[in-house]
Amino acid sequence: MPRTSLDPAAVAALTARLPAVDLRSPSGRQPVHTCYVPADKVTDSTVADWGAQALAALGSRSPSAFAALLGVPEDLHERVRAKLAAEPVEDLRIDFEDGYGTRPTEDDDAERTALLVRRWVAEGRAPTRFGLRMKSFDTKALADRGLRTLDIFLTALGDVPPGFVITFPKVTSVAQVEVFTDVLDLFDHDLRFEIQVETTQSIVDGSGRLAVPQFLSAGRGRVTALHFGTYDYTASCGLGAAHQHLAHGACDFARNVMQVSAAGHGVELSDGSTNILPVDDNVDHGWQTHYSLVRRSLAHGFYQGWDLHPNQLVTRYAAVYAYYRETLAADARRLKAYVDKAGGAVLDEPATAQALSTSFLRALDCGAVTAEELHTLTGLTLPALTALARRATT
Template structure:
């Protein structure tokens, strides 16, 4: 028994007031995008139509897509994007009753809320529901908006009945913890467990009037209900006073806000999502729209934002192309590092357990979005899905 200098009783007394560090990881699959569609445009054929429009855009402009891709990977990426668009074009759908919808009048919004709830129920009944689906209601900015948003939520949920798995609400333009608290109280009145995403699209959502970071207080006010933080590009940049020409995702003002989101959500079981680009790939601007969207998605992925908004069916092409290229380009290097960690084989890079956790999570995301298949991952890493999940969930 070696000699020690510290008194065990004194050490125990000094450390008694400390608690174990808790790290909570998000549950389940993270979608690569959220597709926002105005409630007035939502029909039972929406998901199929978006997939068909995306495939048609790919067929018409395949050379434009190929020019964006790494040459050696272009054929396999195009093939896998086609397969994804045919099988599961939309991973997360938000039926929008806010900015993209407007204020058509109470009778019209009531009817759209009831009708779209029936659409979602029909998808669930027919087994064609996207993995995630929900609504974005109006904000709590004013009394009129609050009342209208709560009524829409009430009409929709009453018509829907029990929400299907993967159902999520989006709470826009949050400016105070009190708004989050009240929204949680409203949700409690429905008597069913409902989680929601907070949209970070105001300056008050990042730094409060007293100069404190606001998001941690929002999360605390949510009492475990907050499942995600979604960035709103254009409201936020406008709120910062940026001119129209500088309102885009790659602006430094957006990087600051998203980094605050990222830090606030880390180890709290909350996912972060990037925002959108309004440069749409339509008409004669398909190539420009794809080039802009592809570049922004790749930039977001490199910064650790694995989800973003898509506003048009043709954006699905570059969303999946960028995501698949990101994972395929890194697969061999990531696999070597993960195998070396598991085998304790050494090498030129000595990774920490947290890095192995991140590498495993990356492979799981690649599997979930269709960039890689299980046989491929097993071949390059020697690990099955269960092994990856074990490493990814290790605290």
């Protein structure tokens, strides 16, 4: 029997002090975007109206012209058209904050829009995810108003349906998250919220510590996502208007902090918006700008972003579909080689197999690929892909 010098009992006593590792990935389907609509503009037909306008914009370009404009395959035109016809909006946020402005009262719109959401859910017309963005806690007056709107909305809504989420904007301190979480405890609902990261204080606090981990801890499991706010954040950094855009290095820094802070917490990430809208004589430029920024976000691991106008749905889906389909065949071969232990020029590890499988499942969720395509290309069933994405087979 081989000799050892370590006392097993002493080793066991030491390893017993190790904490359990609890690394979680976001569960369920993550939408590719969030559409913000001012509360006073939300009607019973808002989702259908956004889809119809986006379809009309796409229809103004032939498949060849659309492909040439964005540098995508011509068949993407039909894929995007089908998506816009079937599910134009994956996530809708009824906005009582910046998009809504300051009004004498929000009460009527809060109750009216909640009743609309209640009808959508009852009739099976609600987006996969939906909710409201309330006022911030910048001042006590704003906090009181935001909480009143939330109370009226939730009272009119009744039972909180699956997919409902609250957006908590302009967070500047962990105390705000603590108070908001305590307020949510007062409601008889299992409420979840997303934090908008749009101030410098939401990246680094006054003592020089990263703020996001503290926010997540203060949320006590209620925080589902971190959403980046392009223009408030760049303004808080002191950037001039000409340099307030998603591709600025200041935004890259903030997003990197969000990524490392959220990793392992089961929290989704969403990028911000662009104010260059594809409207009037600016459609082509607006589409090209939006397309390139969405592709940039995807390359940096942000699979969701804000859309502020129906015409942006066209390039949202064009960018997302192109991103997933461009490497589909090569990624499938790579995953198949890993599963078959076929070897080759690339020696992939379980982490890469996880990333490939997760990407396939994201593509399936948004409609970029079909289950049949994935099975044909990889030879794997959806349960097998899901197991690889969770690293359950290692």
